[in-house]
Amino acid sequence: MTVPEPLYDYARSRAVLVGVWDYEHLPPVASATRNSLDRMTDLLQGPLCGWPRSSGSPADRLQVVRNPRRRNNLPDDLMRWFEEATDLALFYFVGHGRLYGDELCLALAESPLSGSAQKTTGLRFSDIREALEESQAVTKVVILDCCFSGQATLPRHTLSAPAITELTHCSGTITLTATDAYRTAWYEPDSTSGRPQTHFTRYLVDAIEAGAVGHPHGVSLEAAFATASAALVRDGKPRPTQSVRHHAGRLVIARGSAGRPPADQDHEPGEQGVGTGPAHQDVDELFQAALALELDWDAEAASLPRIESMYRAAAEAGHPEAMTRLGMILEGRTQERLGVTLPGGTTAPDIDGAMHWYTRAARLGSSHGAYFLGLAYEDHLGNWPEALTWYREAARDERNWAARKALTGLEDRLARGLGPLKNAGKFKEPGHSAHHQDREKGESVVFSNRANEQGALVARILAGQAGPDVVATVQSNFGQWMRDHWGGDQNLALAVCVNALAEACGGIRGEWGTLSDKEQSGLVWFFSLLCLPTRDSVESDATAFRKQVRDGGRRLADIAHTANLLRGRP
Template identity: 80%
Template sequence: MTTPEPPPLYDYARSRAVLIGGWDYDHLPPVASATRNSLDRMAELLQSPLCGWPRPSGSPADRLQVLRNPRRRNNLPDDLMRWFEDAADLALIYFVGHGRLYGDELCLALAESPLSGSAQKTTGLRFSDIREALEESEAVTKVVILDCCFSGQATLPRNTLSAPAITELTHCSGAITLAATDAYRTAWFEPDSAGGYPQTHFTRYLVDAIEAGAAGHPHGVSLETAFAAASAALVRDGKPRPTQSVRHHAGRFVIAGGPARHRPLPGRPDAAPGEAAAGSGPAHQDADELFRAALALEMDWDTTAADLPRIQSMYRSAAEAGHPEAMTRLGMILEGRAQERVKGTRHGDAVTPDLDGALHWYTRAARLGSSHGAYFLGLFHEDHLGKWPEALVWYREAARDERNWAARKALAGLEDRMARGLGPLAHAGDFGKTGISAHQQEQQSQQDGESVVFSMRANEQGALVTRILAGDAGPDVVATVQANFQRWLRDVWGGDQNLAMAFCVQALAEACGGLRGEWGTLSPKDQSGLVWFFSLLCLPTRDSVDGDAAAFRHQVRDAGRRLQDLARTANTLRGQP
């Protein structure tokens, strides 16, 4: 008996999909081949047997519209309104390219979009244009996928911004917005120098998750399941965490079919992103299937807490059968990392931490060649045991996998801290001797205390702050500095100090080594003081904040001073010693 092909996942004749990509900009930095390849890959996914969309003919009546490098906004909002007005089943829009912020408006940059100024709103596609087009659509399910900087603006609760979110505004039974990053961070892409088929990271991981999920689920893969898998893989590999917002049933919307309609795509393996191929044959296939099933349960954010003991049991069975990635995930549960996600719920203590067990499984996974096992083994040695030399060994082993960005950042952070005589991370506690002698630390501290930090900009504000630090400033200088700061908040950030500080903390944390580097050695109070001092000294704009933070960090390093000392000076300066 022949198994019939399953019916379409949705009625394409009653649906619309619009894919927009930009890479050839007149004024903005180029993004090489990554966005073009990502646009092509998303179009290829929708047209593949997994999704089944008809190939566009170039006609305005096509149910799938692919827009490559549109020049400017012009009639695009009207086109979106027209394309989506007759969508009764699914309305989907995807954008990949530069994202810009102007005031509280997310602008999707098009070819003629400028680097700054109000013309960003007149030349680029505003997110409000998308929102209005979807509001008018009668589609049952509405999907927005944004692969650009600051795309998380589209998922924010609207109590802080003027315009309502897609999930709050659309009059339908389901809406979902998937964004490459949070509201104040940039999205990442692979440069041409990476070779192969460079893509933007979010699209690569999301499509990988959809393809792998469709191959492993008989009833297809939902958007929320695919997003959860992609998000976990991105965070695991040290890339920006994506964000989402979901209304009603939209997260369960099946975007791609299961094995009955799955056709492997040329050059695209069916393995999940980063999954190790440890052995072959029936026994390994059983372990692999068990691992996949456990991972799918763990990625289900609504039921993970209740199912954690069951997930642990499934991972243990796969680990005992020799699956390295199952060993790593089991170690994460035993260490207590999975419980962090459900802390404060009635299931928060569903699995009692077992540090000895976590160390055992991390070690086995690492010795079987799992870069993720090696990475978490390095974290364990650093955070729990305070054994920095051992942590370095395993970070270096994990960093041999070029995709494991988290290991590379941890390695760079630890090497920098050891070279500068810094102690453990703030969250790791005092582990006693850490490989840096007390004499070295005392010598470093004395050297740091003699240094003076000055502004990297030869401007009035930097000179005035330097005078205040040197004790050579009267009340008039202090008043001028405060007035400049308030003017900066008003003119550059629209008076929104929280927004300004959010940009500053993201940029400064990244420039100062991140959570595994020198930044991670600071207490929350010291981090807050340093961000305040950076903003007061540099008065950064949205466009300059990343460069200003990097220059600020170099100035501190060149002056031979530790961030902690500077942070405490800053707290004293603002009256919070």
């Protein structure tokens, strides 16, 4: 039996994995968090990564910390563990993430729902950053699977690579997070899976395991993250984020394994399919390389033609996902997301070219191709029947959450006579919309999301039955809510509220997408004033808010108009 070569010098490396699920005050996530910690541990200790199995000894190179109660000596332990690492230092956390002001706190078992005790009981990200910055490890890796984990990728929080890295072989640092700075992370409930996991860990480990199959050189963190990120976005999960300094993304996290990649779906006659032989491997590697360049964008605009040419080569060889990504570039979606233009200035979108590649991808069974084809029919042609056809085709893939949202949103708008989205292009075929009908009447909306004092007071104000004392009480309640639950950070509170409310109201493809920026702003302000949502209740509050608006037969635009009148911004 051949013993595989080690990937790292384990004697000079250290990995610390922390998982928390036995919370006293926060919502339970027992099964998903525990299973994710176990799966990450199994990956590192398995044949792909090869870390020595932990025996529970303080001298172990891989420390697994389960359900720590409080912060206590944990920062000191991290400092001690990582100061011994000179090759690789890796930190992983799965559990609840909390924000106190601009501080990301990893919630431990005794962490409260709110208040300053979040910082004294929880593990602060600054504790992790300081421990790793003191370490002499060549490569430093942070993987955070929790809400608001993207805070760790913001400039003020990112790990700083010492200046010596410019002169030595140090490869730098990489931080991978489950979501962006102001969004919650998702997990699988017990009822939907025999072994529920958090989505980010599951997709990341899946990508590492799949990337190792048939690739003798192994899989890098950068490639695994790119694959996981694309799959999460495809399936409608929160988009993960990353921060990379120097060449840490090239770290080979898992060695290659024997075997061949699984066969793709059968292709239709007349289309060139992707098989499983060496040619397929080359095409898929070309696609993955282009995807990694796109998702980890850190280059001049001149690099975009290179990415386009790589996608085009893979698409012409029959790779359906490359066809979809090529279509996105031709349509201009990629440039808009990256904030760049092609050399020579703005290039007009090639809608016909984009739809050609979307159509080919959809015919090869790509739900992403079908989804973007539906978007093109709706946004550029105003052809709603065709858009519905392709949304329904894409939504057959249960993982394509975005397609299901687009389908539901369009069906709902058509049923309610709301017409096109505010950002839709000038249609070649006129729509039949009553989009602006009765928009400016400005009639009062009596609405209370909660049967509580705040809702009743707001309803009295809207009905014109409140004096200055009632208005002062509502304003006082709002200020107290902001201090108690959001640390006085109104920008943070509204950023979280807008994400939750947009999601509850159909997203950019639903009724939310028909509102102007001013209407969206007014609606978010009214929602926060009326419901006083906390970090833990904001999503359920937004859902309840939307349900009452819908049940009352009102349009969001009417509520928003009244809200703007109420705050003096007609």
